[in-house]
Amino acid sequence: MALLAWNVRGMGNRDIVRALKNMCFKHKNDIVFLSETKQKKRYLEKIRMRMKMDNAFYVDPIGMASGLALWWNSEAKVTVLHHDKNFIDTLISINGEDEWFGTFIYAPPYEEEKQEFWERLGTLRNNVNAKWCIMGDTNIVASPSEKYGEASYDHNNAKWYHEFLERSYLMEIQSKGGTYTWSNQRSDEDEIYEKLDRVLSSLEWSFLFPRAIAIIDIHIASDHAPIVLLTNGMMRRVRNEFKFESRWTLEEECSNIVQEEWITSEERQQRGTFRVKLRRTKVKLWKWNREKFGKNRISANDIVNKIKALQDGPTNSEDATSKLSRGVVGR
Incomplete structure (x- = not known):
């Protein structure tokens, strides 16, 4: 709860x-x-x-x-x-x-x-x-x-x-x-x-x-x-479900991946169903996103950690400055 x-x-x-x-x-x-x-x-x-x-x-x-x-x-x-x-x-x-x-x-x-x-x-x-x-x-x-x-x-x-x-x-x-x-x-x-x-x-x-x-x-x-x-303490994180991100549409690679995987699924004739095509395309997009945007995601986490460091102490102290440089969170 x-x-x-x-x-x-x-x-x-x-x-x-x-x-x-x-x-x-x-x-x-x-x-x-x-x-x-x-x-x-x-x-x-x-x-x-x-x-x-x-x-x-x-x-x-x-x-x-x-x-x-x-x-x-x-x-x-x-x-x-x-x-x-x-x-x-x-x-x-x-x-x-x-x-x-x-x-x-x-x-x-x-x-x-x-x-x-x-x-x-x-x-x-x-x-x-x-x-x-x-x-x-x-x-x-x-x-x-x-x-x-x-x-x-x-x-x-x-x-x-x-x-x-x-x-x-x-x-x-x-x-x-x-x-x-x-x-x-x-x-x-x-x-x-x-x-x-x-x-x-x-x-x-x-x-x-x-x-x-x-x-x-x-x-x-x-x-x-x-x-x-x-009320039940910190729970273990579970893997997030797949979500298509709008920023992918700005990348030509995304369109190429979708076309390639859709056609490949057809050629392999593994039932040729919509579900099979969708699953294979999803896996390829997920791997591509991790390689393409992984570094940006880490940077976002660093920013959140730095905000937490500010919250944990005064900004004009040497300790807070050190925390900000390391991205350390509060207790």
Whole structure:
């Protein structure tokens, strides 16, 4: 099961929609939570249908601020229990399996609202032994190690968060990817990095999903990184199915391969069926593509790794510069 939480900073951006579509395809998300959508239901419904998600629940923005969207596919049974401008609290099960509580949050960024939010969130579960998972934007830097930049670490803001964890018996799920999930997108001495987005769970929930892991993806189009929860851990990759790429049509070799293999299949008279011709042509195109464009594909992977290296640390440090030169990803 895969769940995505992302502070998109507005769904009116085409780059956000494109990045979201790619992530839904990449992770095969069962549930998608978006915060700071800044859009109402009518607009978001059009995007949901493009993402091929079956069901939805929305909290409309206040003016041009905030706004929450929760989408899920038909395999997930999601019942909304409580909601307000900062969270959507649900009961979840997949394919009729064990039920658990899932709370998707966008914690308030304003200091005067933080204490009340964490206290309110703590009242959702009267049973401390509940199977409970929380994910989203906490708007809290939990420790000095989760912050880089001139702005100082605020112990008072973190106090309410840590008290909530203690009262609710929750812990943070291990994450892979970058160290930080938010950046002010400035450079040199003005840059600031923080870890604000995370996944929390109760011990009972972790017993239900002992291999669960959170993936901090790369920043694309938003100042927040998306975070993906994989309840069954990292799965082995399977070979991608064959897909004809439009760029092949620009190469004369492609046309020659198709003509040659089609005629050869006819001459060999191996049933002469459409399926046989198609299979032989597909194999030849696949081999040709690997030889022709293999190096370009590796270069694209290097670019993604370099973006991850930027996400994992400040750009003006010798360590980050070294990572970029090697294409090293974050932890």
